[in-house]
Amino acid sequence: MRRKAGRRMRPAAALALAVLILGGGAWAEELHIHYPWREAVVVVPAPEGFILGRMNEKLVLDRLSRLPAGKKFPAVLYLHGCSGVAPENFDYIHLLAGEGYAVVAPDSFARPDRPETCDPKRYAGVLGAPQAEVNRMRREEIQESLEHLRRLPWVDQRNIFLMGHSQGGGAASSYSGGGFRGVILSGSLCPSGLNAPAGTPVLALYSKRDPWLQGRDPRSCEARGKERGLPIEFHLFPGNFHNQAKNPQARELILDFLRRHTEPSARMTGSVR
Template sequence: MEGGVMRVRPFLLSLVLGLVMASGPADAGMDEVPPESLGPGAVERTWERAHFYVPANANPLGTGVLGGPRDLVSVARALDGLAKGLPRPVVVYLHGCGGFGNSGSTNAGMLAEAGFVVVAPDSFARPSRVRTCDSKTHSRAGPKGIYKNVIAWRLEELDRALIGLKDFSWVDWNNIFLFGHSQGSNAVASYPGRAFKGRIMSGTRCSTGYRGPAEEPALAVYSENDPWRKGRPIKCLDYVGTTGMQVLGLTGNLHVVAKDPAAKARMLEFLERLITR
């Protein structure tokens, strides 16, 4: 931290990272990706169509937690209202391979209920964005060998969200966190920057490794019989003791682990302990 403000990794650095990750064997399948889904214009759309969730006490309608696309009239009004109050803790949320959907509503709703403003860039706002998973078979889909490229795209979207947050006076930069679910958890695990006070990965096994700063607190939560896991090893465990990684394993088969009361409590406790009042 410099001058009490968390450092934000420049957007261009993420673009470079994307190019590096996309080199060599990772280029496999890229010829099947529509060109309009790539580049700065496509990334910009993920921010323009981001979902925002605000706590009940920031909802001008008085109807509890409010969430939806940022251009929704009620959401835009709530965001304008936030500027009149004190800085708010923020969670940047990266959705799973199928989009924001029900899992995003569950996770973002949980965080907003706990007092966080949640900002979720929409990866599927990219024009002609390829789908990379099959929810019926709980397996990868789309162009073969493209996964590392997809993670690079998600990191571009994360960087754009961080830049976009600078436009909001209500962001408490001393209390900004990162949360990723499923595919989004691998992007969270791959982010090497120091913009966040802590990060959570849900429905994860850290399949692409972990590159977070060694000193940054991190929490990974998985279910033993998650159908997406298919018995494969939980690589997150490899980073316990050498980084700030903590791992919570659940019995059962939940992929959206926030639906488990113990997991929900643990994730919120993790964040609460890190907040600077």
């Protein structure tokens, strides 16, 4: 969501401002990379009930530390769209968690240097916004978050997936670093390419009359995937929905994709239904 004027500054933002005032620009930029993970939304389907909150909240950290030894969850790194961790993202997040996947959604707007790039009311980008720079930042956040996921004892390291919606889908599609069992794209046209390593399965969902389309080819992700020989499954739905989280067919396609590409080890431990 957009930040409102007059809102109390978060501690992370206050620290970053102090660093900039003191002239530590390069150090501050490096520091900012860590903020999206620290303020990431996390949902874990723990045995005693869902763990839900921000990654830096004490209650969340306490509950995560008390997970049964050896309990591991397949995981999805979820990237929100250009409006931030808006409510519509939680339809996807709860869908994934309900299937037994731990979900971590980094908050890109936790970075104090993060520009606004879109106007959701007009279904258009902000004129002159540094779109390419923000895409680079989002890819940076993917790499940073993946490194954190690799260190978590409750994450099944063989089963980490990447999912992005809208602008987050553009970042997920352009990420070339690998490390994911599969990639899911929602409401994205893959504007910066589909760069997953060879052999990575991809699921892409789009609507024929998506309001963000604005004359572009709705099948562009499919075309980019085929150009690179990736095993892409593309589904174009009727209607004008940008987010497919309430579409029963799309929901089942997402869950089926995850089930097919999740290593059996997670199923045997009961992490995946």
